Amino acid sequence: MQLALFLIFGALAVAGALNLLLQRHPINSALSLVVVMMSLAVLYWSLGAEFLAAAQVIVYSGAIMVLFVFVIMLLNAGEEEHTNGSRAAYTVGMPGAAAIFCLLSFVFLSERGKLGATEIGGYLNRGLDNISEVSATLFTRQLLPFEVTSVLILVAILGAVAIARKEQ
Amino acid sequence: MVPTAYYLVLAAILFSIGVAAFLIKRNVITIFISIELMLNAVNLTFVAFAHMWNQISGQIFVFFVMVVAAAEAAVGLAIIISIFRTRQTLNVDEIDLMKL
Numbered sequence: 586m587q588l589a590l591f592l593i594f595g596a597l598a599v600a601g602a603l604n605l606l607l608q609r610h611p612i613n614s615a616l617s618l619v620v621v622m623m624s625l626a627v628l629y630w631s632l633g634a635e636f637l638a639a640a641q642v643i644v645y646s647g648a649i650m651v652l653f654v655f656v657i658m659l660l661n662a663g664e665e666e667h668t669n670g671s672r673a674a675y676t677v678g679m680p681g682a683a684a685i686f687c688l689l690s691f692v693f694l695s696e697r698g699k700l701g702a703t704e705i706g707g708y709l710n711r712g713l714d715n716i717s718e719v720s721a722t723l724f725t726r727q728l729l730p731f732e733v734t735s736v737l738i739l740v741a742i743l744g745a746v747a748i749a750r751k752e753q
Numbered sequence: 754m755v756p757t758a759y760y761l762v763l764a765a766i767l768f769s770i771g772v773a774a775f776l777i778k779r780n781v782i783t784i785f786i787s788i789e790l791m792l793n794a795v796n797l798t799f800v801a802f803a804h805m806w807n808q809i810s811g812q813i814f815v816f817f818v819m820v821v822a823a824a825e826a827a828v829g830l831a832i833i834i835s836i837f838r839t840r841q842t843l844n845v846d847e848i849d850l851m852k853l
Contacts, residue, residue: 591755595763602770602790611782614774618786621767625793628760632804634812637796644819649789649826656830657782660837678776686769690762697758703804704754718809719816727813734820741824749831751838 587705590631594624611662615653622646631705635715760801767794781836781843785829792822 601620608614622645630638693700723731771794774787796815803811837843 588755591759591763595759598763599766599770602767602774605783605786605790606770606774606777611780611786614778614783614786618790621790622793625797628763628797629800632760632800634800634803634815637800637812637815640816640819644823645789645793649823652826652830653782653786656833660782660834660843662780662782662843674776679773682769682772682776685772686765689765689768693758693761693765697756700757700761701805702754702756703760703801715812719812722809722813723816730817734817737824738820741827745827745831748828749834 587631587703590705591628594627598624598628609664611657612654615650615657618653619646619650622650632703633705633715636719757801757805761798764794764797764801767791767797779844779846781833781845781848784845785826785833789822789826792818 598621601617601624604617605614605621608617622641626638626641626646629635629641768791771787771791774790775784778784778787796818799811799815799818803809803815833843836848840848842848
């Protein structure tokens with residue numbers, strides 16, 4: 586059952602990513618990224634990370650993608666012009682991306698025995714609530730990094746307002 | 754039962770597509786979107802390894818990556834708006850002031 590879940594949503598994620606690559610209009614790319622993120626949320630859930638699945642839907646496919654779509658519409662971004670890109674991107678970049686993929690897949694598949702198998706909802710099976718475990722770690726051992734991220738968000742908000750403001 | 758390696762290979766596929774989109778696309782917003790795709794692929798490997806080791810730290814790390822990605826998206830889109838306001842274009846080939 587988990588294999589079917591993985592195959593369906595993994596294929597959906599890859600299809601969304603390929604659509605992102607092939608579409609020429611930015612709004613189509615942004616909406617395909619939403620598909621990728623939603624299917625990744627299902628995969629997180631199947632790996633027993635319920636809190637992250639919810640956060641993925643709310644933060645990524647909710648807040649961040651709304652920001653992207655908002656900026657695309659605000660700037661009235663049309664289709665990309667058909668330029669024949671930089672030569673370096675095609676001669677070095679594409680084989681480089683293919684090489685990254687082949688290397689990673691080779692390592693993962695050759696070590697697949699040691700990596701083991703996953704069963705659905707690993708944390709639930711151990712009688713532990715995922716959210717309580719995350720929050721216990723986040724608010725005890727990782728309290729200082731957690732507080733620092735709130736300062737980071739504050740700085741980012743101020744920076745975004747300062748950069749995007751019209752010059753007087 | 755799904756081998757953990759399958760999740761990692763899926764993450765590798767998504768990351769490579771993100772790298773390819775980053776290099777091919779000419780629109781600065783689409784390039785930014787492909788960076789988000791790469792971040793998501795890395796998050797999937799974190800969650801898969803967290804599940805494999807039965808450790809929560811990988812999920813905590815993904816949480817922090819999400820926070821940083823949100824901050825980065827806000828600042829990056831502000832920079833894109835500012836670039837568009839001064840140069841009236843989103844094509845990266847025309848934004849080449851710092852090019853030698």
